[in-house]
Amino acid sequence: MAITIPDDYVYLDYAATSPLCEESARAMAPFFASGRAGVSAQGNANSLHRPGRAAFAELEQARKSLAESLGAARPDEVTFTSGATEADNAALFGIARAIANKRRLQGIKEKPHVVVSAIEHDAVLAPAKQLAAEGFEVTRVRPDRQGFIEARALEAVLRPETVLVSVQAANSEIGSIQPVAELAALTRESGAFFHADATQALGKTLVDVAEWGVDAASFSAHKVGGPKGVGALYLKARTPFAPVALGGGQELGRRSGTQDVAGAVGFAAAARAAQDGWEGEAARLRGLRDRLYAEACALDGVEATVKVEAGSQDFLPNIVHLLVHGLESETLVLRLDALGFGVSGGSACSSQSLEPSHVLTALGVSDDDAHEALRVSMGRFTTERDIDGFIDALRKTLDWA
Numbered sequence: 001m002a003i004t005i006p007d008d009y010v011y012l013d014y015a016a017t018s019p020l021c022e023e024s025a026r027a028m029a030p031f032f033a034s035g036r037a038g039v040s041a042q043g044n045a046n047s048l049h050r051p052g053r054a055a056f057a058e059l060e061q062a063r064k065s066l067a068e069s070l071g072a073a074r075p076d077e078v079t080f081t082s083g084a085t086e087a088d089n090a091a092l093f094g095i096a097r098a099i100a101n102k103r104r105l106q107g108i109k110e111k112p113h114v115v116v117s118a119i120e121h122d123a124v125l126a127p128a129k130q131l132a133a134e135g136f137e138v139t140r141v142r143p144d145r146q147g148f149i150e151a152r153a154l155e156a157v158l159r160p161e162t163v164l165v166s167v168q169a170a171n172s173e174i175g176s177i178q179p180v181a182e183l184a185a186l187t188r189e190s191g192a193f194f195h196a197d198a199t200q201a202l203g204k205t206l207v208d209v210a211e212w213g214v215d216a217a218s219f220s221a222h223k224v225g226g227p228k229g230v231g232a233l234y235l236k237a238r239t240p241f242a243p244v245a246l247g248g249g250q251e252l253g254r255r256s257g258t259q260d261v262a263g264a265v266g267f268a269a270a271a272r273a274a275q276d277g278w279e280g281e282a283a284r285l286r287g288l289r290d291r292l293y294a295e296a297c298a299l300d301g302v303e304a305t306v307k308v309e310a311g312s313q314d315f316l317p318n319i320v321h322l323l324v325h326g327l328e329s330e331t332l333v334l335r336l337d338a339l340g341f342g343v344s345g346g347s348a349c350s351s352q353s354l355e356p357s358h359v360l361t362a363l364g365v366s367d368d369d370a371h372e373a374l375r376v377s378m379g380r381f382t383t384e385r386d387i388d389g390f391i392d393a394l395r396k397t398l399d400w401a
Contacts, residue, residue, distance in 0.1 A: 010386045011342045014223075014379035015172050015200060015319055020266075021225030021380065027269035028227065031262035045259050046250060055261045062261075062268035069271040070219070071208035072234055079254045080264050083231035084199040087218035088123035090233050090244050090255065091195045092166060095216060096131055098240035099163040099193070113137040113161040115192075117149050117168065117178075118362040123218075124166050124197055125358070137161065142362055146306050147176030148314075154183055162192040169201035169217070173359045173375060174306050175319035177205055184213040193239060199223055199231075203274025204282060204316050215239045219271075221263065225380065226270030230263030285378055286317035288387055292376060293320055295391045299398060301325040305365065305373065320376040323369050324398070332374050332397065339393040344375050 011019070030041045043051025045059045064075040072078055081087045092114070100112045116128045118140040132138040139157045143149050149167050158165075165187045170177045180196050187194040195216040201207050203224045209217050217234040221227055235241055235254065247256030274281075290310040296302050305321040308314075324332055329345025336343055356370035365373075376390065 006340060009340050009342065010389055012376045012378060012382065012386065012390060013342045013344050014382070015375065015377035016344055017222045017228065018225050018379050019381060020227065021270050021273055023273040024221075024226045024266040024270040028262045028266040031265070042261075045261055046248065059259055059261045059264055062264040065268040066232060066264075066271055069268070069275045070202075070217070070232075070234055071210045071212075073210060074237060076252060077234055077237055079233045079235060079251045080259055080267075081231045081233055081255055082229055082260075084121075084197065084218045084220035084223075085123040085231075086245075086255075087220075087231045087233040088121065088166075088197055089127050091216045091218060091235075092124060092127040092131065092164065093244050094235075094241040094254075095193055095195065095239065096136060096164050098242040100136070101242065102240065103163075110161045111135060111137045112163045113139065113159050115139045115141060115154065115157055115162060115165040117166070118142045119147060119149075119171055119173075119176075119359045120166065120168055121172060121197055121199070124168070128166070141167075143176070145363055147171055147174045147359070147363055149178055149183065151179065151182050151186055155186055158187070158190040158192065160191070162187075162190055164193050164195065166195040166197070169196045169198040169207070169212075170205060170316050171359060172200045173319075173357060173373075174321045174363070175200075175308075175316035176306065177201070177314055177316060180212045180214065184215075188213065200316060202271065203278050204285075204318055205278070205313070207275065209234050209236070221267035221270060224270045224274040226267040227263050230260055230267050232267065281380065282317040285382070286311065286313075288378055288382060288384070289315075289317055289320055292387055292390070295387075296320070296322055296394060299395060301398060302394075305360065306363070318378045318382075320378075322374045322376070323365075323372050324374050324394075325369070325372055327397070328371050329373050332372075335397045335400065336390075336393055339396060341390050341393050343390075344377075345373050 043055040045055040063078050067075040067078045096114055114136050128138050141153050167178055167183050169180050184194040193215040196214050198217045199220045215236045220231040243254050245256045250256050303323050305323050356367045360370040
């Protein structure tokens with residue numbers, strides 16, 4: 001049975017996924033012709049005939065455009081993937097295993113050491129757990145109460161055996177923006193490699209992999225108005241890497257499998273649009289964020305999960321995270337949905353779990369409070385009127401309690 005969504009429904013869950021932007025839709029349109037009309041636009045980028053060569057040219061132009069948007073030095077430092085989850089997995093497994101293999105050949109007996117933050121997405125935490133099962137030492141660095149990984153906290157856990165550090169650029173639940181450049185520099189000084197999951201950061205704050213000084217970074221198209229099912233792994237030249245997906249040797253052997261050319265083109269267009277205008281859009285969203293925090297927290301029983309000062313650039317401009325005491329997240333989400341507002345209780349990737357958010361637990365939020373969490377995330381099509389309506393809907397939801 002199809003679910004009908006009213007025309008006036010207000011979507012406020014951009015951190016889960018964003019609507020397809022016009023630039024991306026326009027760039028991909030030629031790839032969706034059917035039948036004979038689609039032959040020239042839908043070749044396999046690895047074929048030698050003209051449709052294949054045309055597809056390859058489009059793929060490489062998309063790679064060049066995306067590399068420029070991300071600040072990569074060379075287009076071949078960008079590998080297209082099926083999304084940020086694959087990119088995160090590839091970064092952790094690919095870099096850690098490559099270095100471990102080299103150490104083994106050199107006769108180094110000490111276990112290689114990997115560091116991740118305790119508030120990473122599960123796409124980083126799960127591979128880290130698997131690496132531990134394979135014999136790596138794994139350390140989780142805890143954030144402070146505001147959700148930041150401090151340089152001194154990272155420095156305290158770095159060892160001579162440390163081979164890889166992975167710290168997200170921005171958190172998908174509370175919005176804290178990490179000091180990536182500082183953490184990457186500290187990691188480099190220790191002789192290790194640094195990976196950043198930059199999925200939420202792209203288009204919302206400064207993203208420049210060269211300026212950050214990272215060795216690897218992960219991205220996803222659908223977080224910036226691109227299509228679902230496509231992402232990218234930035235891998236700085238000469239970074240050790242053992243591919244996870246083996247087969248036909250596509251993507252310079254880093255990720256085998258026939259590439260989604262239309263998705264890559266759509267991603268490149270969305271990333272360029274997001275990056276080109278990020279400062280103005282961030283300022284607009286920051287104003288909505290600050291207003292939403294102020295008006296929501298004026299309601300009885302509602303408080304901000306982290307303290308975000310008005311105008312603060314230490315947190316993403318589009319995420320508001322609240323604790324609504326007396327109502328569980330699932331109830332909040334469903335009641336607000338009934339009133340025409342789409343929000344979430346946290347990461348969409350773990351919305352079916354009954355466990356409290358590991359992010360909130362790492363901050364020291366109690367299990368009871370963590371079960372009362374509400375995340376509102378805005379984007380390109382969010383308006384002042386949407387915020388007015390949401391505050392009214394939240395007030396009604398509280399009155400029902």
